[in-house]
Amino acid sequence: MSGVGCMNNNREGSSLSTISNTLSAVNSKPRSHSINYVSSDYESLDYDHYESELTVREEKLNGYKTVVASNVIRWLIYFSIAICTAAVGIFIDTVIEYFCNWKFQSIRNCIDVKHSTVECLIIWILFTVIPTLVGCCVVLFMEPSAAGSGIPFVISYLNGIRIPRMTAVRCLLVKVISVVCVCIAGLGGGKEGPLIHIGAMVGGSVVEAWWKGFRNGPGRKVIGPLQNDRERRDMMAAGAAAGLSAAFGSPVGGTLMSLEEGTSFWSSSLMWKVFFCAAIAFPTYNAGKNVLFSNNTSLLQMYCPAGSYNEISSFWLRTQEESIRSLFHYPIEAYSVVPLLVYCVIYFILTELTVGLNMSAGLFLPSLLIGAAWGRIASIVIHYYSPGTIGVDPGKYALLGAAAQLGGIVRATISLTVVFIEATGNVQFLLPLMITLFTAKWTGDFFTDGIYEMQIKLSGVPLLVSEPPPLTSDITTEDFMSDTVCAIPHILMVGKLVDILNTTKHNGFPVVASKVCFCRTRNIEHKCYGLLKGFILRSQLNVILEHNLYLTPLHDENYCTKLELLRKSTYTCHDTQQFQRLKVDEDERGIVIDLRPYMNSAPYIVRLVST
Structure with missing residues (x-):
């Protein structure tokens, strides 16, 4: 095995200018969150087994029965995630439906019964201002990480970035409250995007609940292999797919969206688990909605005589779901061009303003509404100038317009095609939808990145793109490696280990066969660190020192306790401070500690000449 490599920075080349701006942005403070800002507050998940x-x-002592039991528990966890995600979605819909019906019924009574425009405006303003104020305050003062749709953070997490507060229960509660307030206020935001984030948070929270429930007693042997970032990330991917499946009624589309936009590490077994979760969430959510709600297909009469209706009120005095349903299904005579155009422009501006608020609001449903409106405008124009044209169905044009608008913003193709096919139940729309979505994506990519990619960059999340920039084949590892590197001897004194942890901010350390720990910077001559023996995480070293694991020898009676503590460190560090100063008693600083039982003895190695 090769030793830990040494670096020098004498190479010069034109390719270095390609990454110089990026390197200069790392570890720096944001200047109004520039697009090139990369935050040093984020760390990667411990995805390696x-x-x-x-x-x-543990594997030798537990045997095959424990493996089978762990697999059964794993599938039960996925089932629990699906049920809980659907239950949260039903709760959100119930609250929104109740308050929106109260709001719209009060406004209708003021107009139709009391004939009071002033009272109508007061009720409208109160039902808009109060929910907006509540939704903003809970996010600003309780959980700022709940702002927005949350999809950029879900994408980042599923691609290996540790997002703070990603699985916090308070973040989940604030997210639910805020998205309900957005929909009640009638702002330009929907619940579908946040429901994906909520599903991911439910996945992380449910798996933690199972971990805590089985940590005592014989069940900890069964749940132990599931206590790692890999399992948590897979279950959060399933939760995100369940959220999309419940929102759009598309289990296959939710699975593909989790693959296309989120998870970078994918396997056939994970695909089946994610699909299982999405397939359970959809009928559960749909059954709850069918029991609680009914479809309303009536047209609204605001200041209109009998036999007529108000087109504008059909948009603004209904929930978003009812409005988009009317755009898809009402006949071509139901709406005219001017009301549709006014609604399209005003709602587009309202959506832009809502995105800038510190509230939990998604872009899926507003995009569908705007696209369906101008798609229906196109059908009316075609019907007007070509009255004899056969097949001018406004619903079809509204569907393609909605797909174009959403595809141009999200920049997803395959998954959105499947979502629309499953939502409409008509495979004949496959080719038109594919052409529309691919055209919208290519046109948008010509000008800018997608909305979620831009939000990820503005947040400073160090998410790697799928492909490296062109003309970078001559850039090697030693060109962009920064900061000091510290190697730890496999046998050293406790005091020395504490000093290393307190003076560095690395989350992982190579373990070498050496009696001296050599640190290096770009300002000193590089030295050999010794023969690489393994790799150990900061969180594991913290557990070893905090619980004094080095004071007891390793044997069959206590290995399970030590392993449980080490595994616990991998999922409790999500919402805790990364770097804490450690203190040990002076009489313990001279104790010799052997790291070999705790380290990963087969780490991945990247050579200096790797490009």
Whole structure:
């Protein structure tokens, strides 16, 4: 095995200018959140499987029955995620439906019964201002991470970035409250995008609940192999797919969206688990909605005589779902061009303003509404100038317009095609939808990145793109490696280890066969660190020191306790401070600690000449 490599920075080339701006942005403070800002507050998930003497011993002692039991528990967790995600979605719909019906019925009574325009405006303003104020305050003062749709953070997490507060229960509650307030206020935001984030948070919260429920007693042997970032990330991917499946009634589309936009590490087994979760969430959510709600297909009469209706009120005095349903299904005579055009422009501006608020609001349904409106305008224009044209169905044009608008914003193609096919139940729309979505994506990519990619960059999340920039084949590892590197001897004193942890901010350390820990910077001559023996995480070292694991020898009676503590560190560090100063008693600083039982003895190695 090769030793830990040494670097020098004497190479010069034109390719270095390609990454110089990016490197200069790392570890710097944001200037009004520029698009090139990369925050140093984010760390990667510990996706690599933890393998050490402890895990090998556990596998031998537990046997095959524990493996089977763990697989059964894993599928039960996915089932629980689907049910909980659907339940949260039903709760959100119930609250929104109740308050929106109260709001619209009060306005109708003021107009039709009391004939009081002033009272109508007062009720409208109160039902807009109060929910907006509540939705903003809970996000600003309780959980700022709940702002927006949350999809950029879901994408980042599923691609290996550790997002703070991603699985916090308070973030979930604030998200639900805020998205309900957005829909009640009638702002330009929907619940579909936040429901994807909510599903991911439910996935993380449910798996933590299972971990805590089985940590005592014999069940901890079964749940132990599931206590890692890999399992948590897979279950959060399933939760995100369940949220999309419940929102649009598209299990396959939710699975493909999780693949296309989110998860970078994918396998056939994960695909089946995600699809299973999405397939359970959809009928559960749909059954709850069918029991609680009924379809309303009546036209609204605001200041209109009998036999007539108000086109503008059909948009603004209904929920978003009812409005988009009317755009898809009403005959061509139901709406004229001017009301549709006014609604399209005003709602577009309202959506832009809502995105800038510190509230939990998604872009899926507003995009569908805007696209369906101008798609229906196109059908009316075609019907007007070509009255003899056969097949001018406004619903079809509204569907294609909605697909174009949403595809141009989200820049997803395959998954959105399947979502629309499953939502409409008509495979004949496959080719037109594919052409529309691909055209919208290519046109949008010619000018800018997608909305979620831009939000990820503005947040400073260090998310790698799928392909490297062109003309960078001559850039090697030593060109862009920054900061100091610290290697730890596999046998050292506790005091030395504490000093290393308190003076560095690395979350992982190479373990070498050396008696001296060499640190290096770009300002000193690089030295050899010794023969690489393994790799160990900061969180694991913290557990070893905090719980004094080095004071007891490793044997069959206590290995399970030590392994449980080490595994716990991998999922409790999500919402805790990363770097804490450690203190040990002076009489313990001279104790010698052997890291070999705790380290990963087969880490991945990247050579200096790797490009």
